Amino acid sequence: xxxxxxxxxxxxxxxxxxxxxxxxxxxxxxxxxxxxxxxxxxxxxxxxxxxxxxxxxxxxxxxxxxxxxxxxxxxxxxxxxxxxxxxxxxxxxxxxxxxxxxxxxxxxxxxxxx
Amino acid sequence: xxxxxxxxxxxxxxxxxxxxxxxxxxxxxxxxxxxxxxxxxxxxxxxxxxxxxxxxxxxxxxxxxxxxxxxxxxxxxxxxxxxxxxxxxxxxxxxxxxxxxxxxxxxxxxxxxx
Numbered sequence: 015x016x017x018x019x020x021x022x023x024x025x026x027x028x029x030x031x032x033x034x035x036x037x038x039x040x041x042x043x044x045x046x047x048x049x050x051x052x053x054x055x056x057x058x059x060x061x062x063x064x065x066x067x068x069x070x071x072x073x074x075x076x077x078x079x080x081x082x083x084x085x086x087x088x089x090x091x092x093x094x095x096x097x098x099x100x101x102x103x104x105x106x107x108x109x110x111x112x113x114x115x116x117x118x119x120x121x122x123x124x125x126x127x128x
Numbered sequence: 129x130x131x132x133x134x135x136x137x138x139x140x141x142x143x144x145x146x147x148x149x150x151x152x153x154x155x156x157x158x159x160x161x162x163x164x165x166x167x168x169x170x171x172x173x174x175x176x177x178x179x180x181x182x183x184x185x186x187x188x189x190x191x192x193x194x195x196x197x198x199x200x201x202x203x204x205x206x207x208x209x210x211x212x213x214x215x216x217x218x219x220x221x222x223x224x225x226x227x228x229x230x231x232x233x234x235x236x237x238x239x240x241x242x
Contacts, residue, residue: 022169022170048231050233055219055236055238056236057233057234057236058221058233059233060231060232060233103171103172114162114225115162115177116162116174117174118164118171118172118173118174120171121170121171
């Protein structure tokens with residue numbers, strides 16, 4: 015959901031480990047969710063999305079899980095690599111409102127140690 | 129693939145002056161674009177929704193007279209920060225939706241007001 019934080023949550027993992035990044039969203043009516051990766055000084059880069067009629071979706075090395083009961087979203091990255099180091103944001107959208115008006119979560123800084 | 133381009137990538141302006149940031153969809157038409165602002169180590173905050181051929185819709189707390197948005201064509205939206213002050217220094221990011229399916233973000237524009 016909408017949030018402004020002074021300190022980003024951080025996650026530090028070893029190269030090759032799996033990473034799990036969590037996100038709590040705010041609007042129970044949201045029906046479309048996206049994970050973005052943002053590298054320093056750059057715009058957000060799309061990773062994977064999921065609609066509310068699904069609870070799991072897999073991509074290349076990434077899996078998104080959606081738990082609508084507790085309004086929770088997670089991003090799993092398999093075999094994390096140094097290039098995965100970035101800030102990861104979840105974003106939610108209610109398609110019954112303005113299309114593609116996204117509300118971003120706080121973000122999590124992922125650091126991958128070689 | 130579809131690309132959203134912002135210009136300039138970074139700009140320094142004097143306090144009290146105005147600065148314009150452009151957001152272009154390079155190979156698709158976007159009737160709606162979005163402008164976000166991001167402070168260091170914080171999330172993206174939606175400022176306004178830019179609608180082609182009509183007035184922008186501003187989020188609560190965003191001064192429409194200070195942040196002028198013009199969406200004169202289906203491939204260009206501009207954000208003008210008027211009478212800029214140091215507290216306006218931030219990373220400004222735009223996004224646009226392509227074929228109603230995917231949202232693309234620009235690379236962002238760094239504004240520093242001195």
